[in-house]
Amino acid sequence: xxxxxxxxxxxxxxxxxxxxxxxxxxxxxxxxxxxxxxxxxxxxxxxxxxxxxxxxxxxxxxxxxxxxxxxxxxxxxxxxxxxxxxxxxxxxxxxxxxxxxxxxxxxxxxxxxxxxxxxxxxxxxxxxxxxxxxxxxxxxxxxxxxxxxxxxxxxxxxxxxxxxxxxxxxxxxxxxxxxxxxxxxxxxxxxxxxxxxxxxxxxxxxxxxxxxxxxxxxxxxxxxxxxxxxxxxxxxxxxxxxxxxxxxxxxxxxxxxxxxxxxxxxxxxxxxxxxxxxxxxxxxxxxxxxxxxxxxxxxxxxxxxxxxxxxxxxxxxxxxxxxxxxxxxxxxxxxxxxxxxxxxxxxxxxxxxxxxxxxxxxxxxxxxxxxxxxxxxxxxxxxxxxxxxxxxxxxxxxxxxxxxxxxxxxxxxxxxxxxxxxxxxxxxxxxxxxxxxxxxxxxxxxxxxxxxxxxxxxxxxxxxxxxxxxxxxxxxxxxxxxxxxxxxxxxxxxxxxxxxxxxxxxxxxxx
Numbered sequence: 001x002x003x004x005x006x007x008x009x010x011x012x013x014x015x016x017x018x019x020x021x022x023x024x025x026x027x028x029x030x031x032x033x034x035x036x037x038x039x040x041x042x043x044x045x046x047x048x049x050x051x052x053x054x055x056x057x058x059x060x061x062x063x064x065x066x067x068x069x070x071x072x073x074x075x076x077x078x079x080x081x082x083x084x085x086x087x088x089x090x091x092x093x094x095x096x097x098x099x100x101x102x103x104x105x106x107x108x109x110x111x112x113x114x115x116x117x118x119x120x121x122x123x124x125x126x127x128x129x130x131x132x133x134x135x136x137x138x139x140x141x142x143x144x145x146x147x148x149x150x151x152x153x154x155x156x157x158x159x160x161x162x163x164x165x166x167x168x169x170x171x172x173x174x175x176x177x178x179x180x181x182x183x184x185x186x187x188x189x190x191x192x193x194x195x196x197x198x199x200x201x202x203x204x205x206x207x208x209x210x211x212x213x214x215x216x217x218x219x220x221x222x223x224x225x226x227x228x229x230x231x232x233x234x235x236x237x238x239x240x241x242x243x244x245x246x247x248x249x250x251x252x253x254x255x256x257x258x259x260x261x262x263x264x265x266x267x268x269x270x271x272x273x274x275x276x277x278x279x280x281x282x283x284x285x286x287x288x289x290x291x292x293x294x295x296x297x298x299x300x301x302x303x304x305x306x307x308x309x310x311x312x313x314x315x316x317x318x319x320x321x322x323x324x325x326x327x328x329x330x331x332x333x334x335x336x337x338x339x340x341x342x343x344x345x346x347x348x349x350x351x352x353x354x355x356x357x358x359x360x361x362x363x364x365x366x367x368x369x370x371x372x373x374x375x376x377x378x379x380x381x382x383x384x385x386x387x388x389x390x391x392x393x394x395x396x397x398x399x400x401x402x403x404x405x406x407x408x409x410x411x412x413x414x415x416x417x418x419x420x421x422x423x424x425x426x427x428x429x430x431x432x433x434x435x436x437x438x439x440x441x442x443x444x445x446x447x448x449x450x451x452x453x454x455x456x457x458x459x460x461x462x463x464x465x466x467x468x469x470x471x472x473x474x475x476x477x478x479x480x481x482x483x484x485x486x487x488x489x490x491x492x493x494x495x496x497x498x499x500x501x502x503x504x505x506x507x508x509x510x511x
Contacts, residue, residue, distance in 0.1 A: 064326070065393065065403055069374055076442035077398040077435040094472045098380050098479075101466055103455030109505075110452050121444040123365070124387050124460035124492055124500045127223060128290030128318045130363040135288045136318075137222060139388060140188075141170035142447065142459060143378075143440050146369045146390035147192045147227065147294070149177025151240050151249045151261075152407070153396075154424035156432075157416045158182035160399045162189075163429060164436030173390065174199075176227055176263065177240075178252040179215050185433075189221045192294070196263035198253040205254075207269035207279075213286050223319070224283055226276075228267070228295040229341070230323050239263070243410050244419040273305045277315040284318075292319030292365070297347030298340070300354070307358045317364065321390065322348045324370025344370035345380065349483035352385045356486070361385065362493040375446040382447075382459040383467040383479055385490040391443075398439035399432035457504035461497060464490040 015036065022035035031038040065073075068084070075082035090097060121142050128136030145165065150158045158180065165172040165187025172187045176194025183189060193200060193212070200212035216224065240249075240261040250257040270276040276293075284291045297303070310316040324344025341347065348368055355361045368386035372378045373394025381389055397403070400414040407417040415427035451459045454466050464479035471477075479485065492500070 064371065065397065070397060070403065072374070073394055073397045073439060077439040079438045079442070082442065092470075092473065096469060096471050098376055099468050099470055099476070100376075100379055100450055100454060101468065102453045106452070106455035108452050108455060108457050110449075119441060119445040119448050121448050121458070122503065124458055125362075125365045125496055127365050128284075131284070131290075131316060131318055133284055133288060133290050133318060135222070136290060139171065141168070141440065141444065142388050143373070143443050144170045144190075144388060144390050145172045145395045145436075146392035147173040147175040147190075147225070147230070148392055148396075149175030149198075149240075150180045150182055150252065151177045151244055151419070152417060154412075154415055154418050154427065155180075155182045155248075156424050156427040156429045157396075157399060159185055159429035160427065160432035161395060161436060162187040163433035164399075164440070167433060167437035168440045170440055171222060173225065177249070178254075179219055179221075180248070180252045184219055185429075187220070189219055190223045190225050191216050191221045192225045192227050194227045194263055195265065195267050196253070196261065197269070198255070201254055203254075207267075209282060209286055212283065216287055216289065221289065223290040223292065224287065225319075225321060226267075226280070226291070226293045228293055229298075230294065230296060241408075241410065246419055249419070273302060273309055277306075277309055277317075280317055281315050290318035290365075292317045292321060292367075294321035294323060294367075294369075296323045296325055296341035297351055298342070300350060303351050303354050307354050307360055310360055310363070311358060313363075319365040319367055320351070321367040321369060322351055322386075324348075324368075324372075326370055344368060344372065345384065345483070348381070348384055348386070349485070353484065353489065356385070356489040361489070362496060373443065375443065375450060378443070378447055379450055379459060379462065380467055380479065382451075383462040383464050383490060384483065384485075385464075387460050387492075391440075394439070395436055398436045400427055400435075458500050460492060461500065462491070 018039075019035040022031040022038065025032060068089075072082050123139035123142055126136050126138045145161055148161075152175065153161075159182045162172050162183050162185040166185060170188075171190050172183070173190040174183055174192050176192050176196060176198055178199025179189070179191060191199075191212075193207070197205065197207045199215050200208055202208040202211070212224075242258050242260045245255065245258055245261060247257050253261065255261055267276075270279045280291045280293075283289075306317075322344065324347060325341035326343045342350070348366075352361060352366065355364060365388065366386045367388045367390055368381040369390040369392065371393070372381050372389040373391030378389050393401070396416050399416060401412075401416045402414055404413050406412050410418050410420055412418040412420075412423060415424040418424055447459045451457065451462060454462060456462055464483065464485045467479050468476045469479065469482055480490070491497070
């Protein structure tokens with residue numbers, strides 16, 4: 001009896017102790033005024049995202065990716081049935097959304113059955129071709145994985161992405177964190193140079209061209225991307241908490257273990273557009289690789305000057321990756337995530353328009369990023385003029401991310417965005433590589449089928465008049481009208497169209 005009484009008293013004493021602690025502490029007024037009860041509020045607040053994700057929100061309500069969008073990525077990655085039944089559940093009477101206009105008649109012969117996954121869909125342009133780079137090439141896939149560094153992602157996640165790149169024939173951007181052993185699973189790479197010059201810096205943290213040549217020569221690097229800014233935090237620079245900077249990351253990046261890494265907001269190797277183009281040409285001459293830039297879009301003065309300095313054909317970037325302000329896998333202050341830089345469609349249209357007006361759009365390979373890993377968003381991007389799309393968060397979803405939004409805490413529950421060994425062990429790189437490959441192959445298939453429905457062989461051959469934006473059931477305008485495109489903008493020139501038409505016709509016949 002005594003033991004049972006004591007056993008009953010222990011929980012009661014514990015609860016009373018917690019209540020007393022709440023009553024006497026002064027940090028939280030709510031706990032002081034409502035001992036114990038206030039703790040339930042904090043608990044509900046902590047699991048609020050999960051409650052909304054699984055119980056409260058509708059299929060299309062949640063952001064950044066709705067339940068329907070996540071379901072499509074997950075089922076596509078697993079090569080399961082990703083169809084939706086009983087018609088759209090979008091609010092067609094009141095919401096704004098794109099409509100792709102199908103062609104009633106077309107000479108295009110379908111390249112593959114709708115249920116097939118092994119779809120070849122290469123880039124429309126030869127990357128580095130207009131500037132005759134020694135190692136110019138046609139990208140094997142119009143869908144590729146965007147920049148996500150080892151450090152922000154776990155070793156297992158990087159291995160899964162690169163092995164998936166090998167399986168499905170797309171490229172894997174290293175991000176600004178350098179090139180690790182985990183990137184060497186056989187997939188093609190794009191090496192990104194950030195403002196911290198990780199992997200290609202000297203002992204003082206300055207850009208070192210010799211080290212860059214060595215590192216890109218040690219792996220299947222196909223192109224080099226200079227990051228000027230990114231959608232998550234444009235103009236702010238990168239940040240990796242010291243908790244994530246283990247011995248391996250410190251070695252690869254050339255920094256001190258356990259200390260926060262804060263990349264500058266701007267480059268030190270060049271300080272203006274003219275100097276940047278000099279560096280681009282130096283890198284291209286030394287490596288033979290196509291060299292491009294990545295940037296979110298804010299003020300347009302830089303883009304005006306870049307187009308002007310490229311007009312004579314003497315110097316220039318081979319590709320431009322435009323990142324939307326709505327994108328971003330990294331953590332950022334709320335004001336940067338919500339209010340700095342234009343969303344993809346607005347930003348891209350402004351930059352592309354400058355180059356198209358100057359007659360330079362065909363001399364650049366255009367890459368879009370910022371939530372473009374969903375078929376409808378990608379089709380709009382292609383209709384606006386992109387040649388390739390890069391995906392980041394969608395790739396994370398394909399390898400297991402559940403949108404827990406814990407990326408900045410090192411407590412990612414699925415082992416994707418963490419350096420916690422116990423959490424990361426839950427991610428099996430071999431299995432997840434097949435999931436990522438399945439997602440990319442399915443997205444390529446859907447892009448091809450939608451293009452064929454619209455009467456063209458390749459999504460890059462779509463133009464801004466092939467897609468309209470509906471404003472409920474009251475008004476609709478073409479992309480050309482919405483974004484001020486002139487005739488001929490948004491589609492490759494005649495030579496590129498003929499080139500890709502012949503290539504896709506050959507692929508169709510072989511299929």
